[in-house]
Amino acid sequence: MSRPQPRAVHLFEVVSPPDHSHGGASPRHLVWFWLWLACLALPSTLVATDSDHCAACGEVTFGKVYLVTDAVTAEKVSVCTICEAIYPNCFLCGLPAKTNAPGFVRLPDGRSICARDAKTAILGEDDSLRICSEVRDGLDRLLWRFMAFPETNVTLAIVDRVHLQDLFKFAGNDYHCPNVWGYTQSSTNQGRIVHRVSVLSGLLPSWFKATCAHEYTHTWVHQHISSHRKETLGRDAEEGFCELVSYLLMDAEHDEAEKEMILRNA
Ligand SMILES: [Zn+2]
Numbered sequence: 521m522s523r524p525q526p527r528a529v530h531l532f533e534v535v536s537p538p539d540h541s542h543g544g545a546s547p548r549h550l551v552w553f554w555l556w557l558a559c560l561a562l563p564s565t566l567v568a569t570d571s572d573h574c575a576a577c578g579e580v581t582f583g584k585v586y587l588v589t590d591a592v593t594a595e596k597v598s599v600c601t602i603c604e605a606i607y608p609n610c611f612l613c614g615l616p617a618k619t620n621a622p623g624f625v626r627l628p629d630g631r632s633i634c635a636r637d638a639k640t641a642i643l644g645e646d647d648s649l650r651i652c653s654e655v656r657d658g659l660d661r662l663l664w665r666f667m668a669f670p671e672t673n674v675t676l677a678i679v680d681r682v683h684l685q686d687l688f689k690f691a692g693n694d695y696h697c698p699n700v701w702g703y704t705q706s707s708t709n710q711g712r713i714v715h716r717v718s719v720l721s722g723l724l725p726s727w728f729k730a731t732c733a734h735e736y737t738h739t740w741v742h743q744h745i746s747s748h749r750k751e752t753l754g755r756d757a758e759e760g761f762c763e764l765v766s767y768l769l770m771d772a773e774h775d776e777a778e779k780e781m782i783l784r785n786a
């Protein structure tokens with residue numbers, strides 16, 4: 521499974537200031553014109569919408585704004601040029617993260633998390649390990665008729681981005697999953713298979729759960745499917761299967777947003 525880069529600047533638009541330099545119409549006509557215009561414009565100018573404000577700093581935007589897709593809500597929002605220029609991108613939503621806002625978080629590996637997403641991101645290792653173990657229990661309950669997930673031969677680690685990238689770089693094990701948020705290494709030692717699951721720290725709960733479910737499914741595949749069968753199956757089929765199991769768990773938890781995200785990445 522490969523997750524999209526959350527940052528996505530699609531386009532920017534320039535809203536020009538009104539041009540008052542036209543001549544030709546008489547002052548009396550202009551008065552009527554402006555009265556009509558004011559009547560037409562009144563409802564929309566009185567009701568300020570979110571698109572009038574920068575999603576990063578909350579200030580009213582003037583002139584050029586960037587339209588950016590918020591990777592957490594999947595909505596297109598406006599970002600002012602100042603925020604776009606001076607703030608680092610939140611690694612979760614992809615929007616500029618206001619570094620002086622109360623609640624802003626900078627992780628030791630350099631990732632920034634905006635104040636909004638820091639409220640829900642899983643930042644503690646204990647919480648991460650507990651949630652991952654709940655995911656495993658949830659998979660057991662959901663799929664016990666069909667799948668028995670490895671348990672005693674699986675170790676779990678919550679890693680930062682630097683560590684995760686190192687794992688990708690120096691993979692020398694039987695199999696590894698190139699999920700940018702998680703990594704599963706399975707190796708065989710004297711006939712015994714052992715699995716090491718690594719999941720990225722700082723994710724939102726639903727992203728974290730889906731990643732845990734995806735990686736646990738890799739351990740099941742490696743434990744129960746022969747290497748010959750895996751070769752004929754192909755990497756894409758295995759990744760698709762892991763996404764399917766992850767989707768089923770999110771479905772059981774009624775996590776509609778995460779289900780949509782899995783479908784978007786399919
Ligand atoms: Zn701004």
Ligand SMILES: [Zn+2]
Pocket residue numbers: 610611612613614615617633634635636637
């Ligand atoms: Zn954010």
